[in-house]
Amino acid sequence: MKRFDIYRLFLVLFLMLTSVCIQAQETNLMIRAKAKDAKFIGSSIGGAHILVKDDLTGEVLAEGITTGSTGNTDKIMKQNWKRNSTLSDNETAGFNAKLDIEQPTFVTVEAYAPINKKQATVLSSTQLWVIPGKHITGDGLVLEIPGFVVDIISPQTHERIASSNDIELLANVVMMCGCPVTEGGIWDANQYEVTAIVTSEEGIAKEIEMVQKDKPSTFSAEMKLEKGLYEILIYAYDPETGNTGLDKTNIIIN
Incomplete structure (x- = not known):
């Protein structure tokens, strides 16, 4: 066998072995x-x-x-x-x-x-x-x-509410893993700011502080509104960690 053929044979064997190694x-x-x-x-x-x-x-x-x-x-x-x-x-x-x-x-x-x-x-x-x-x-x-999971429970989306009625604001706030937020707990409700921003169709906004008291992770407040269309945004903020979260909905007051 010629030297060149032997070289080619070894080259082919080397490439075959290499291909096995890099599977x-x-x-x-x-x-x-x-x-x-x-x-x-x-x-x-x-x-x-x-x-x-x-x-x-x-x-x-x-x-x-x-x-x-x-x-x-x-x-x-x-x-x-x-x-x-x-x-x-x-x-x-x-x-x-x-x-x-x-x-x-x-x-x-x-x-x-x-x-x-x-x-x-x-x-x-x-x-x-x-x-x-x-x-x-x-x-x-x-x-x-990072963040919070915020779910608005009340009022419901596109809910019609009489202007004479009190409007109950309810929001569920949990950590991103679902861990509960409670007063004095590991995730202390007193450490967090939970606020509703209610904006009219004219663009006039007001803020309402919400508190957690009766049920774990549930923050509440009450308000009255005049007739019109409103957007409700509820946010949670932790000044210690910078965690934030929010939810939005719209209602009709008649």
């Missing part, structure tokens, strides 16, 4: 969404919608919903964390993205949460290199989700 490997990337100043976003509030994309091509490599519990309250909210502390356990909500990659891949990870509360859903994202066969587990990649 796609399943690589696990655990992704969790954690509410700012609260716990993990899981099944109890519908979870976070996770997308993992190849940053170069935009291809979606994995997609799913975080499922599981909100986590251990004492560990997350009451204990001092040290470096490399693990906040999650086997029951804590997350999404394990299984990526089939042949080479180190720079990915964009997006979390939309809480996915079932459209007026409250926010996007949190980050980027990282994922190396074939090098799993990222445990707490994994944790994306912080």
Whole structure:
């Protein structure tokens, strides 16, 4: 056999072996969404919608919903964390993205949460290199989700109310993980500002402070309005953390 043929034979063998070595490997990337100043976003509030994309091509490599519990309250909210502390356990909500990659891949990870509360859903994202066969587990990649979930309970959308009647304002306010807001609780209602802004069709607005008292997470106030069309916006604000959230509705006073 000629020397050139032997060289070509070794080259072919080398390429075959190399192709075997760079076959796609399943690589696990655990992704969790954690509410700012609260716990993990899981099944109890519908979870976070996770997308993992190849940053170069935009291809979606994995997609799913975080499922599981909100986590251990004492560990997350009451204990001092040290470096490399693990906040999650086997029951804590997350999404394990299984990526089939042949080479180190720079990915964009997006979390939309809480996915079932459209007026409250926010996007949190980050980027990282994922190396074939090098799993990222445990707490994994944790994306912080700021805000509050605010739901206006009363008045109802497009409700017609007599001008002679008192109007009851009710709003449900919870953390982005669904954790309750109560007076004197871990998430202390006294720390938060919950305010209704009522705007007439002429653009005249007034603010009404709301308080939590009878039912966990439920803030209330009463008011009277003259005949007309009104927009009601209720917001929650935490001056300590900067968390915010709001909901809107419209009513008719006749």
